[in-house]
Amino acid sequence: MKPKLPKHIVVSDCEGPISINDNAYELAAHFIPNGETLFSNLSCYDDVLADIVHKSGYSVGSTLRLILPFFKAYNLTDQQLEEFCTQNIALLPHITDTLNYINGIAEVFIVSTSYEHYIKALCKTLNFPYKNTYCTKVSLDKYPLNPQEQTRLKELAQEIVQMPKITIPPNARSLDDFPATDQATIQRLDEIFWVELPKTSAGKLLTEVVTIGGQQKAEAICDAAKRTGTQLSNVMYVGDSITDVEAFKLVRESGGLAVSFNGNAYAVRNAGVSVLSESTLATAALAELFCRVDNKKLLLLVRVWCREVLTKNSLSSMSMIRPFTVYPSTLPEVQVITPKNMEKIVQKSCAFREKIRGENIGRLG
Secondary structure, three states: OOOOOOOOEEEEOOEOOOEOOOHHHHHHHHHOOOHHHHHHHHHHHHHHHHHHHOOOOOOOOOHHHHOHHHHHHOOOOHHHHHHHHHHOOOEOOOHHHHHHHHHOOOEEEEEEEEEHHHHHHHHHHHOOOHHHEEEEOOOHHHOOOOHHHHHHHHHHHHHHHHOOOOOOOOOOOOHHHOOHHHHHHHHHHHHHHHHHHHHOHHHHHHHHOOOOOOHHHHHHHHHHHHHHOOOHHHEEEEEOOHHHHHHHHHHHHOOOEEEEEOOOHHHHOOOOEEEEOOOOHHHHHHHHHHHHOOHHHHHHHHHOOOHHHHHHOOHHHOOOOOHHHHOOOOOOEEEEOOOOOHHHHHHHHHHHHHHHHOHHHHOOO
C-alpha cells in the first residue's frame, strides 16, 4: 500500500495573483467624481495607520471600509456594485487552467480583501466554489443616509481629493518622521474618520464592516487548514501587497511557502519566493513543486530555476497547461528572496507590477 500523502492547500489572494483588477479603486473612479484620487489618498492613509501608527483595532486593507461612506454619498447601490463587478473582471492569462490544474493536486482557496460582490462575480466567471473563499462582506443598501449627511459626505470627499498625497518616508518609525504638511493631512483625516463620521449614520460602515486584510487573512488561512485537516506547513500562500504581510508571516513561520506574485515592496520583503510573470502558470509550476518535494528541495530548485531542471523534476508532465509551450524561450522570473537580493527584487517587482496592472493601481499599498 502506498503511503498516504499529506494534504496540501494553495491559498491565493485575488487581485494581483488572479486578476489585474483593483475593484474598489475602479468603483471609486467610476462612481465618484475624482474618485481615483480619493481612493489613492485613502490608501496612503491606510498604510500609515497600519504600518506606522499601528492604530489599535485597525486592520490593514481598510481602505475598502474608509471609502464606503462616500459610495453611499454618491448613491451606489448593491445592484450597481454587482453589475459593475460582473462587467469589469480582468483576469490574468491562463488562470482557469492554473486553478483547474492546482485543484487536481491540492485544495484551493481564495482569501481576498475584495468586496463579496466582486468575489461572487469572479467565482461565476471561473466556475470556482464560493464556499472556498474569504472576502469582505457588506451591503450598502442596509445603510440609509439623510440629505444633510449626503451633502456633507460629498464635501468631505472633495476635501480629501484636494489634500496633498501622503508619502511614507524611508525608515519612518513614527509620525514625527513625516514632513509637517503630511502630519497636518494625517491629523485632518483622523478628525474626519474618527471624530466627525462616527457621529453620522454612515459611521456604522466604519464599525460594522470587517475587511479581510492583515490578521483576518492569517485567520482565514488557519480556518482553511482546519477545514481540510491540513497542517500549516503544507500551505502555499500567494499574495502581492501589504494586506498579505500577516499571511506571509504565518505561513513562513509554520514552514509553508510564501510567494510574492508581482508584489509590491511590502509583499517582497515578507515572502520567501518572488515571481514576476504575465501568466499565472508560474503559480501552477510552484504549486506542483510544493506538492511533490519538501521545501528545502523546492528552494534549491528555485535557486537554479531553468527549463532543464524543471523538466527533470516532472514539470513537463503538466500537459494540461503546457508551460513550456507558453514560455518558448524564457521562463518567468522566479527567485528565492534573501536579505542580499531583497531590495533589488523589490525594485524589479514594483516596476513589473506597474507594467502589468498600470501605474495607478500598481503603486497602491
